[in-house]
Amino acid sequence: MVFLSLSCWIRSRGPDRYWKVQEVLKHARHFRGRRNRCYSLAVRAVRRAFVYATKSRRIKKRNMRTLWITRIAAASREHGMKYPALMHNLTKSSVQLNRHVISDLAITEPRTFLSLANLARARQQEGFRAALGDGKEPPGVFSRVVFLQ
């Protein structure tokens, strides 16, 4: 049959709704409940998921740093030192290893971590000796050390 006059009231309201919907649903396929099937629920869930992912990328850096610090603290306590003492004395000895690498060394290279702990401890003892003085009072000062009575 040949239609000689076209119908005027039929229009296409967008030929690709299916693909636009699938674009959103593909990110929701592993969700629980109707949010992985129904578009209206999936849109809201996917939006929240994307926003959480965006924010978490910044928080992940903070969490990783806390984890490294915890691991370094545990490893340094095995060697009789505390985390602030270790890091401060390593910085004073101009060793610029970051927490990521030091925690990796504590896990996979225990002997190297022991040598770093010894280095920090030696620097700490040096600092104590310098602070406590060499037994001679500087001229003009009665006493540098407070005697507890």
Added chain:
Amino acid sequence: MRKPRKTENSRRRRTTTVLPVKMAATRGLWRTRSLLSPRTPLLFPAAAARPQSSVSGDPVPRTSLSRPPWPQQTSAVPAEEARRRHAAVVLAVNERIQQRDFGRLFAVVHFAGRQWKVTGEDLVLIESHVEAQCGERIRMEKVLLVGAQDFTLVGRPLLGRELVRVEATVLEKTESWPKVHMQFWKRHRFQRKKILVQPQTVLRINSIELAPALTS
């Protein structure tokens, strides 16, 4: 910016563990702190040498709270002894390096704003663009630490260029998977969605080499 320290200032530390170390000859010279015999604990170690004018004996009367409950060891090694130990350690490590007695080396390298702990045959994925073509060999110059089984060289903060050589090859340059950057404020009709694609580079670490002789 702080100038990187040269080879003379690199501290060499030989680690001691409970595992048998091959260097039996020098083991006796290096004692860890726990093996030192505890001397009489002093509250102020310098006070013993200080002449007391009115108080004789202890600076503080000995009560239950005059001393901390943990054992106090003042292990001040005399300078001569410390220098001898240091020389022994340097000699031992030099000997090791000259005879190429170490096995696999690892290094901590500062590259692309991050520090990496690398060995030979490692693959490294860098989330940025590297100014080198695929297949080119690269030398990583900022080396912070080099270690082997029995010794570690710790740079303060960097090791010398003549001392270590870390070489890598650029394998591929790609883009990361499309990450979604989305912002949404509820009840404000505000949402923004952006697809981020970062350039990535994959490097293969070819080798880490130590110079045959160290300077003290």
